[in-house]
Amino acid sequence: MSTEIRSLGGRDVPVSVRRSDRARRIGLTIDPMGGVELVVPRRVAMADAERFLESEAEWVLARLAAMPPRVPFAHGAVIPVLGRDKRIVHLPLFPPEARDEGGELVVGGPEEGIAATVTAWLTALARDVLGGEARAKAATLDLPVAGVTVRDQRTRWGSCSVRGRLSLSWRLVLAPPDVRDYVVSHEVAHLKEMNHGPNFWALVEWLCPGHARPRRWLRDNAKSLQRYG
Numbered sequence: 001m002s003t004e005i006r007s008l009g010g011r012d013v014p015v016s017v018r019r020s021d022r023a024r025r026i027g028l029t030i031d032p033m034g035g036v037e038l039v040v041p042r043r044v045a046m047a048d049a050e051r052f053l054e055s056e057a058e059w060v061l062a063r064l065a066a067m068p069p070r071v072p073f074a075h076g077a078v079i080p081v082l083g084r085d086k087r088i089v090h091l092p093l094f095p096p097e098a099r100d101e102g103g104e105l106v107v108g109g110p111e112e113g114i115a116a117t118v119t120a121w122l123t124a125l126a127r128d129v130l131g132g133e134a135r136a137k138a139a140t141l142d143l144p145v146a147g148v149t150v151r152d153q154r155t156r157w158g159s160c161s162v163r164g165r166l167s168l169s170w171r172l173v174l175a176p177p178d179v180r181d182y183v184v185s186h187e188v189a190h191l192k193e194m195n196h197g198p199n200f201w202a203l204v205e206w207l208c209p210g211h212a213r214p215r216r217w218l219r220d221n222a223k224s225l226q227r228y229g
Contacts, residue, residue, distance in 0.1 A: 002017055008057040009057045009061050013036055013061075015037070015038055017038045017040060017046075017049070020040065023041045024041060026040055026044060026049050030060065030063050034070075036064075067223060067227075071229075074088065074090075074115070075107075080175075080176075081122070081173055088114070089104045089106050089107065090114055093108070094109070095109065096113055097109070098118055115229060119170075119229055122173060122174070123152075126168070126171075126173045127150045127170075130148060130168045130170075130173070131148040133180075134187065137184060137188040137207055141207075143164075143191045143192060145164060145166060145188075146165045150169070151170065152170060152171065153167070153169045157169050157172060157183045157218065157222075158186065159187065162194065166187045166188070166191075168183065168187065174225050175218070175225055176214070181214065185204050185211065188207060189204045
């Protein structure tokens, strides 16, 4: 897959081009980070793909414009952590680590390392918080948790394997607490019900009463969590 700068409606847009043996028609996707991907079947000429991209320029630009602005992990940025806003404060003479000071997240080390330091801190926090919450909920069902993995999943907030291993996105610590609770409950419920049938949703409701509201929030606002970092 290659990425090239294309002019769409007078605006330069990075577009990744991916040849596919399985695709039957030309397709366009935009990921939560604003990445544009043009999927081209092997049998289709690139000239045809280029014309398709140009014909969809208005749609692409409208989708990009509707996306929430990025919030890079940098000095002065404000990020929501476990339901509280924290302002990133960079003190370059401090050790290259992040320290929670209530309303501030103090980050030391060189400026170019701020993003990596904050991401590592959030990942460690998520591993501790999400792992503890998942195990506590599983204990109420008398179910074991084989392990909890935390990563930056772009298309799924969580998953549960048939062996009882849970995988959760560290970005959940940036979500409202009830949204985090819903996702953890959702994956823990899969320890007992590996489907999305009536029994599964009844179990989710038992673990997270009123889960419909945070579920709806996540559906409508998922992209807002992807804008950080």
